[in-house]
Amino acid sequence: MSPRRRHCATALAAATVLCATAAPVASAQPSTAAASTTSASSSAASATSIASTSTSARSAKSTKAGKLPDGLYGKADPKYDGVWRQSMALLALDGAGAVPAKKAVDWLADQQCDDGSFAAYRADAKATCDPKKTSPDINATTLAVQALAAAGGRGAAVGKAVDWLKAAQNKDGGWGYAPGSPSDANSTSLAIGALHAAGENPKRITTDGETPFDALLSFQLTCGTKGIKDAQGAQGAFAYQPDKKDRLAPNDDATAAASLAGLGDGILVKPLDKDRKSAPVTPLKCATGGEGADEKGEGGKGEASKGEGADGEGGATDDPKQAAGAGAAYLASTLKKNGGHFNTVLPGSKKEQPDYANTADAVVALAAGGHRTEANASLKWLADNLDKWDKAKSDPAAISSLMLASRATGGDPTKLGSTNLLTRLNKTGPAPAQMPDSDRPDSSGDSGKDDGTTIPVWAFIIVGLAVGAGFGILLSGRRKRQQL
Known part of the structure; x- marks a missing residue:
């Protein structure tokens, strides 16, 4: 498996775990989870801004x-x-x-x-x-x-x-x-x-x-x-x-x-x-x-x-x-x-x-x-x-x-x-x-370079948090309606 595919697989796995763990927390404390998600999104936007800052400056x-x-x-x-x-x-x-x-x-x-x-x-x-x-x-x-x-x-x-x-x-x-x-x-x-x-x-x-x-x-x-x-x-x-x-x-x-x-x-x-x-x-x-x-x-x-x-x-x-x-x-x-x-x-x-x-x-x-x-x-x-x-x-x-x-x-x-x-x-x-090691690109021709189409790992993590929080809020809402 090429580095790019390995990174995507790792990110997806991380996102899946985050979804599973975030949902129950959100169901218990929906407001906290929503705040965390907003904070994470804000941090991600800030990180993106910093990463895209021109080196020329x-x-x-x-x-x-x-x-x-x-x-x-x-x-x-x-x-x-x-x-x-x-x-x-x-x-x-x-x-x-x-x-x-x-x-x-x-x-x-x-x-x-x-x-x-x-x-x-x-x-x-x-x-x-x-x-x-x-x-x-x-x-x-x-x-x-x-x-x-x-x-x-x-x-x-x-x-x-x-x-x-x-x-x-x-x-x-x-x-x-x-x-x-x-x-x-x-x-x-x-x-x-x-x-x-x-x-x-x-x-x-x-x-x-x-x-x-x-x-x-x-x-x-x-x-x-x-x-x-x-x-x-x-x-x-x-x-x-x-x-x-x-x-x-x-x-x-x-x-x-x-x-x-x-x-x-x-x-x-x-x-x-x-x-x-x-x-x-x-x-x-x-x-x-x-x-x-x-x-x-x-x-x-x-x-x-x-x-x-x-x-x-x-x-x-x-x-x-x-x-x-x-x-x-x-x-x-x-x-x-x-x-x-x-x-x-x-x-x-x-x-x-x-x-x-x-x-x-x-x-x-x-x-x-x-x-x-x-x-x-x-x-x-x-x-x-x-x-x-x-x-x-x-x-x-x-x-x-x-x-x-x-x-x-x-x-x-x-x-x-x-x-x-x-x-x-x-x-x-x-x-x-990345240094050359066991993750060196394979013979399939996938160089592992970022050609502008690769989704960063942090993006998957943010998505995982957001999805997890969403499920938590949804479950919490259902429980409230059931209690009415």
């Missing part, structure tokens, strides 16, 4: 007082990542089988602007959105859509945000980080994930006949892509976006995002079946001397012949899934060369450092493609080096990315190695309304 007051909203995850300044980290936390909790606290979901929903968009963060969610002060953020909006869709019961907010994303789509079919900015692989990938989470088919969301996948595949390095250093090793990778000379350069972050989006998935992917064999990675195979395989790098972006498949002449493909497979091959190869992880150079430094966040994203992408062996190798590296990543201790986005990576591979979504990540995440924000 609390957020505005606490922020002005120098305190963070109590519904927000994370203790750091949320100015640039409030919506992002909140969305990641809600997705990780859902993936772990926990039910987020209502105030946590309310906080995220209250961040939405009237036009459907989300900014990176709004200190005063009651104020009207001013594009000059709080610019709409494509990435924040796309992730908020995925998080609210996972939380359930926020269909109107999700639909409004999706409509805004459709209106902000560029003519090439993609999206940039802000409305009107040039399309990039990361924002386009996130938008594809948001559309998928909202039940939309990205292939049908077009502008001037161009789909999000058309834009996404334009960022992939193929055998004919010009100006690449170490072209053979870079083929299959995705660039963030072309440079001023229309050249593409491999980007680990963009490749992880695009390899996932090419499969049509969002961040919360279906976990790998433990019995499923690991799918082999399939790198691009470039023909020597063939059309589009110019070894001197003279081909230019997009000149490789399309429609040949991932291993066809030219190496290019117009099939998003094949493109995702080629991207996964690049991820696997690069991760293996570095011992299971990506490297990055932080601003102001010339020394390479491990890139934990993008490594976790790559694990999710590889797992989504069925590449269990490669995904597990990098997940093990993350587990072995977890204590070296400072953000993994208290940053909700970082902790959540690790939880989602563990879940994607079919592992325990609450842990990585011997570390309980769910406990760490809970310390950064409001405790979940």
Whole structure:
């Protein structure tokens, strides 16, 4: 039995008991019972009023007082990542089988602007959105859509945000980080994930006949892509976006995002079946001397012949899934060369450092493609080096990315190695309304989330009291008439 059905059954049982016990009391003292019922109804109305109070009011007051909203995850300044980290936390909790606290979901929903968009963060969610002060953020909006869709019961907010994303789509079919900015692989990938989470088919969301996948595949390095250093090793990778000379350069972050989006998935992917064999990675195979395989790098972006498949002449493909497979091959190869992880150079430094966040994203992408062996190798590296990543201790986005990576591979979504990540995440924000346990949703597809149709337990109790009191008054009236 799913949690929702169990809760309803429990509530009905409680209401039945209350009816049985309230009736005799009411028959003896009808006025007291009626008063109790009125008092209970009043309390229920008060509780409902409190529960429905907008989190934005609390957020505005606490922020002005120098305190963070109590519904927000994370203790750091949320100015640039409030919506992002909140969305990641809600997705990780859902993936772990926990039910987020209502105030946590309310906080995220209250961040939405009237036009459907989300900014990176709004200190005063009651104020009207001013594009000059709080610019709409494509990435924040796309992730908020995925998080609210996972939380359930926020269909109107999700639909409004999706409509805004459709209106902000560029003519090439993609999206940039802000409305009107040039399309990039990361924002386009996130938008594809948001559309998928909202039940939309990205292939049908077009502008001037161009789909999000058309834009996404334009960022992939193929055998004919010009100006690449170490072209053979870079083929299959995705660039963030072309440079001023229309050249593409491999980007680990963009490749992880695009390899996932090419499969049509969002961040919360279906976990790998433990019995499923690991799918082999399939790198691009470039023909020597063939059309589009110019070894001197003279081909230019997009000149490789399309429609040949991932291993066809030219190496290019117009099939998003094949493109995702080629991207996964690049991820696997690069991760293996570095011992299971990506490297990055932080601003102001010339020394390479491990890139934990993008490594976790790559694990999710590889797992989504069925590449269990490669995904597990990098997940093990993350587990072995977890204590070296400072953000993994208290940053909700970082902790959540690790939880989602563990879940994607079919592992325990609450842990990585011997570390309980769910406990760490809970310390950064409001405790979940329900923790994953024996009441975890069953395989029937009933998630146990509140989609707005579930009747609260207290409502059944109030009804039970009212019905019991009613029976008591009725019986008392009959006895009085019999005595006349």
